Amino acid sequence: MTDKQLRSLSKMQLLSLLHKQEVELERLSADNAKLSERALCLEQAGSLAEASIIVSGIVEATQKAADVYLDSIQKAEADKLESIAKLEEEAKERALRTLELKNAETKARLERLVTDMLRMFDNQLNNLAALKDELMELIMKNDIEYLIPGSSRTNE
Numbered sequence: 054m055t056d057k058q059l060r061s062l063s064k065m066q067l068l069s070l071l072h073k074q075e076v077e078l079e080r081l082s083a084d085n086a087k088l089s090e091r092a093l094c095l096e097q098a099g100s101l102a103e104a105s106i107i108v109s110g111i112v113e114a115t116q117k118a119a120d121v122y123l124d125s126i127q128k129a130e131a132d133k134l135e136s137i138a139k140l141e142e143e144a145k146e147r148a149l150r151t152l153e154l155k156n157a158e159t160k161a162r163l164e165r166l167v168t169d170m171l172r173m174f175d176n177q178l179n180n181l182a183a184l185k186d187e188l189m190e191l192i193m194k195n196d197i198e199y200l201i202p203g204s205s206r207t208n209e
Contacts, residue, residue: 062070 059067
């Protein structure tokens, strides 16, 4: 409407027009509020999406760190098991060497002991043989057969 047309309207028509303008203004204000609310929601959704991306990145980094930590624990455990197995093998080898050494020492001691006993037995046999020979000589010289129990001579 032009300025001339507005001047030709009556007060009632102007009030009616004013009222229509107010209603339209209120409707536009309500629409504007709705649009602002939607814009805020969209802004917040964008912020939530950004936050989600950030949280997702943090979770991903945390998962990677946890995986690295778990891998290091598993490697350390494998290293310990390998070390334990190596120590067990070394201990077995030392025990076998010790047993072999002790067996060799025991065998040598037994051989020396048997040799010494055989030597002593041989000496005893030689001494007995010498005593037998001496006794036979005495018997032959002194004719002491009657001193031997069960001999044909009797004691006189």
